Amino acid sequence: MLNRQVSIAPMMDCTDRHDRYFLRLISPNTLLYTEMVTTGALIHGDYKKFLAFDVAEHPLVLQLGGSNPNQLAQCARMGEEFGFDEINLNVGCPSDRVKAGRFGACLMLEPNVVAEGVAAMCAAVKIPVTVKCRIGVDHQDSYEELQNFINKIASAGCNVFIVHARKAWLNGLSPKQNREIPPLRYDVVHQIKKDFPHLSIVINGGIKTVEQVEEQLKFVDGVMIGREAYSNPYFLSAIEEKLFQPTINLDTRHEIVEKFISYVQIQLNNNVKLSSMTRHILGLFQGEKGARLWRRYISENSHRENADANVIFQALKAMESMQTPLII
Ligand SMILES: Cc1cc2nc3c(=O)[nH]c(=O)nc-3n(C[C@H](O)[C@H](O)[C@H](O)COP(=O)(O)O)c2cc1C
Numbered sequence: 165m166l167n168r169q170v171s172i173a174p175m176m177d178c179t180d181r182h183d184r185y186f187l188r189l190i191s192p193n194t195l196l197y198t199e200m201v202t203t204g205a206l207i208h209g210d211y212k213k214f215l216a217f218d219v220a221e222h223p224l225v226l227q228l229g230g231s232n233p234n235q236l237a238q239c240a241r242m243g244e245e246f247g248f249d250e251i252n253l254n255v256g257c258p259s260d261r262v263k264a265g266r267f268g269a270c271l272m273l274e275p276n277v278v279a280e281g282v283a284a285m286c287a288a289v290k291i292p293v294t295v296k297c298r299i300g301v302d303h304q305d306s307y308e309e310l311q312n313f314i315n316k317i318a319s320a321g322c323n324v325f326i327v328h329a330r331k332a333w334l335n336g337l338s339p340k341q342n343r344e345i346p347p348l349r350y351d352v353v354h355q356i357k358k359d360f361p362h363l364s365i366v367i368n369g370g371i372k373t374v375e376q377v378e379e380q381l382k383f384v385d386g387v388m389i390g391r392e393a394y395s396n397p398y399f400l401s402a403i404e405e406k407l408f409q410p411t412i413n414l415d416t417r418h419e420i421v422e423k424f425i426s427y428v429q430i431q432l433n434n435n436v437k438l439s440s441m442t443r444h445i446l447g448l449f450q451g452e453k454g455a456r457l458w459r460r461y462i463s464e465n466s467h468r469e470n471a472d473a474n475v476i477f478q479a480l481k482a483m484e485s486m487q488t489p490l491i492i
């Protein structure tokens with residue numbers, strides 16, 4: 165059984181395979197999610213590229229965006245074959261592009277469609293099929309409507325719901341605003357757990373500290389963390405220490421960097437661009453002396469022609485000495 169106590173949210177343009185590898189170095193035990201991949205991209209695009217990951221990333225969930233049951237089943241099967249530990253359906257993203265494709269948060273208005281998709285995926289794979297949703301959308305935001313939604317999808321075979329504790333407005337707010345403006349309603353998610361005690365309920369939205377995680381775990385089965393894990397990734401080390409491995413000496417930031425450099429060197433040989441990996445490590449020293457210098461040095465130098473892992477070494481050195489580094 166997957167440990168869902170703490171998971172890292174799917175985030176487009178953030179939680180790609182390089183970011184996940186980096187996060188896994190900091191946190192051996194949290195559950196990681198891919199960015200959302202649409203069924204169209206998997207069926208018509210370079211599926212090997214979309215589904216590639218390093219075994220170190222386990223436990224790892226593939227998040228799908230889509231609504232056609234046959235296509236969802238086909239993609240879930242692909243995910244299982246590639247070795248993902250779980251398939252998650254995105255019913256929470258409110259972007260226009262997603263809405264036009266009839267997936268994401270607008271599907272909260274069509275519980276029957278979600279139920280059909282979930283049933284098809286459950287029939288297609290042995291690994292768990294889960295749903296990430298909001299507490300409501302537009303004017304469909306009563307508790308009864310959320311209850312009906314959960315009930316219907318659970319009857320289709322989904323036992324795990326990740327609930328972003330705010331509603332989404334499908335018109336008028338950008339995706340970013342939809343992560344900030346609708347108020348957080350943790351009480352609604354707690355009530356869902358009370359009313360569906362047999363389901364695994366994971367809460368998401370605005371959680372930034374170990375104390376908040378511990379508090380939420382009194383009410384729900386798990387906590388999903390998004391933006392804080394990306395902008396301040398070493399915070400996951402505190403979570404490891406508190407919740408998973410209190411007796412083990414966790415890697416320091418410097419040790420994490422050294423391990424990541426080994427990974428970067430291998431990926432550079434596979435023709436991966438340095439900047440596509442280093443962009444994920446900018447927040448590693450958040451709150452520490454020299455954090456700005458670290459960010460600036462890496463941002464300014466990773467794009468240079470022939471830039472290699474030495475940029476990361478130099479950034480560390482520069483930060484340690486807090487002097488302007490030599491340009492490599
Ligand atoms: C840059 C960015 C990209 C996101 N992409 C996805 C996505 O692909 N799928 C998804 O379900 N949610 C996506 N989300 C929403 C997050 O998974 C999460 O629900 C949201 O950020 C709230 O959690 P937080 O307050 O801990 O960040 C994204 C959020 C951000 C900031």
